[in-house]
Amino acid sequence: MLPPVEQRLPAVPHLDEEAGPGRHGGDLRVLMAKAKDTRQLVVYGYARLLCYTPELLLEPDILERVEVREGRIFTLHLRPGHKWSDGHPFTAEDFRYWWEDVANNEELSPTGPPAAMLVDGKPPLFEVLGDTAVRYSWETSNAGFLPALAGARPLYIYRPAHYLKRFHAAHALPEALARAVEEARRRSWAALHNKLDSQYKNDNPDLPTLQPWVPLTRPPSDRFLFARNPFYHRVDGGGRQLPYIDRVVMNIAASGLIPAKTAAGASDLQARYLRFDNVTFLKRGEEPGGYKVRLWRTGKGAHAALYPNLNAADSVWRSLFRDRRVRRALSLGLYREEVNEVIYFGLALTGNNSLLPGSPLYDEAVRQRWAAYDPDAANALLDEAGLRWGDDGLRLLPDGRPAELIVETAGESTEETDILELVRDSWRELGIALHTKPLQRELLRNRIFSGQTLMSVWSGWENGLASADMSPAELAPTSQQQLQWPKWGQYHETRGAAGEPVDMEAPQRLYALNEAWRHARDSGERRRIWREMLEIHAEEVFMLGIVGGIRQPVVVSDRLRGVPEEGYYNWEPGAHFGIFRPDRFWLAN
Known part of the structure; x- marks a missing residue:
């Protein structure tokens, strides 16, 4: 039994005044070609420490606010009361765990911290300032730090420590950890930890997440389900928790068949695996398929x-x-x-x-x-x-x-x-x-x-x-x-x-x-x-x-609301649909 919604939200949720009024409920169907496309729900979901607006401005999202001094000292303030999808508090400990126990652990990260965390080859000074604040200080400016946090495939500088500590040699009981490694048929505790630590791959239903939808299905499968995150941090203009859509149903099909399946009405929101040369065929199927084709601009320097x-x-x-x-x-x-x-x-x-x-x-x-x-x-x-x-x-x-x-x-x-x-x-x-x-x-x-x-x-x-x-x-x-x-x-x-x-x-x-x-x-x-x-x-x-700037066909079901008529479809910046906030989308029936 879930607690009331006011107990599931942060004390200061992210207010999305552009969202709503929408209707909660329903299943959103999408088509993908590979099991590893489960990561597309992280891309589309686009919950980030900071994220880009459609106007390409950076704004805090998971974070409540950010303070920057001299271009080199970054203080990140979390939202008090924010929780992982399993209800456990999201705190500075999750940042400390990643920095000290993952990024700087030779077994988990043999090459050391990611390049985005190094300036002139030197890492930052990391400090925990309390349960909801951390600080990173470099000797010189690091202009790429905040944009990296907002990427389509973001720099993850936090982990669900309460879950992953069970698989870390510095925290787990040796006997229990050895048993877990054996049962998972992994060569070491580090290999097991790295397998389970898959925020971007989005293929471990046991891994707590901060995304709008939580994976329910383990691979391999030809049908993946994602359920609404009950502890999600965003609310609409009326104060109602997002996302509106209850479940995302991802059906796997051969890439060459996806245009035909889309034309048959098998997807509510589709752009991936559709090309410009599919437009004429897709337009012919609009009325029987119950959808409309929108043509967004692509955002690459050259197609x-x-x-x-x-x-x-x-x-x-x-x-x-x-x-x-x-x-x-x-x-x-x-x-x-x-x-x-x-x-x-x-x-x-x-x-x-x-x-x-x-x-x-x-x-x-x-x-x-x-x-x-x-x-x-x-x-x-x-x-x-x-x-x-x-x-x-x-x-x-x-x-x-x-x-x-x-x-x-x-x-x-x-x-x-x-x-x-x-x-x-x-x-x-x-x-x-x-x-x-x-x-x-x-x-x-x-x-x-x-x-x-x-x-x-x-x-x-x-x-x-x-x-x-x-x-x-x-x-x-x-x-x-x-x-x-x-x-x-x-x-x-x-x-x-x-x-x-x-x-x-x-x-x-x-x-x-x-x-x-x-x-x-x-x-x-x-x-x-x-x-x-x-x-x-x-x-x-x-x-x-x-x-x-060629046109990308975007197929939108007649029952889906909130998808912009015009937009740009791009990986970076944009996260494909992510920059337009699919947690705002809702189903009319």
Whole structure:
């Protein structure tokens, strides 16, 4: 028997004045393709220490308030009386447990605390100031700390200590812990602890949560249930506890069948596994399926972009890709308007991989730099770069080989193939023969990482809607997943243990600017850094954006209320539906 709602809420709940009036109750059906998509309920639920508003402003959510001094001292104030989904108090002990017993435990975290918790390789001073306040103090500014807490996949700096201590060698009875390890068939207590400590994966029904819906189903399954969190911290404008919807029912289906199942009315809210080329089919099913199709903008810097591999193993192509005249020529040779008209019915935004109009940092001139279709100018640049013409209408590489360029794809949709067919035609005018090679996703990534891939096609920056206070890390060589310079990114991620150090001037400057952003104390300085980084990318054209801002079909059941007519569908920032607060959505019957 649950206590009355006033005893389940924090003393000062998060008041969501935009929510309501809605009706409590009902099941929301969604379709997913994999059991691991249970994590999407954490993404959509979007309960975070701080979160972004639809206007892309940071505000406290789980936290009652945050105090920041000198850009380096962060005092986090919890909501008194806030409870985990099992009714146990959520307190500073949950932060202490993570910092001391998880992040700094060599068995649970062999590489130490996450990179977001380190500035110049140094961790913060952590202090518990009482049951509902903790403080993190760095020697210098850490501008990325608060945005990391608001991410689609957030930095979790707390754990349900009362639950996990039972599986920690420093807290559990040795005999009981050994028995639990044996029963779970894990190799050690640390392996068991890490398996159960899955806030983001959302696949352990025993793990208390702060999200709006609590998982009830253990994998494997083809139907996952999530129930309303009775101790959730948000209330609507009338003071009624959120979420409105009682249960979320996640049915698993093959990804290729999800558009058809959606058209048959099997989902109340669907965007994942739907593509722009499904729109016509989905529109035809609106009346019989009992739903409407809404077209939201996507928020990536480019929906489709070409990535010349600056770390390619082929030394000739590597040298060419490092010549910005060649990169600029390839960009000028892209007939983006044709791609937009033929594939996206003119509804996309053409331009290079850069920020979109929804960003406060947006600059149309930056996005369009070296992006106008101009084959004459492109050919002049290739001539200047020393690529002479051969007898067969193709240019010749410096070693005499014909300029035949293989672009590798994940082969997951015909959309990429259609785009590359059009690119092939326009690049033929430059004397370059483009060949497409589809591969399985993992094989493609491994080939890129090793330098075997010359060029690949993928989406552009995840965050095309950035503000100056959001991290510019994806503009600098900081991750192996950055397909234009994977070895430089790997070098950063492994702190020099693998990969290669950056050996080009412009990427070195980007790396230095990203580090400077992390130390910047105010928004003005962060804005100046962002603008310089965007300018470098506009001039250097490290990635060849083709189109961006394409329309994402969002299918909404006729009985579902509270979903915006217009919005943007983006991972970071946005958490897909999360930024629009699905705990506000409600069912009319």
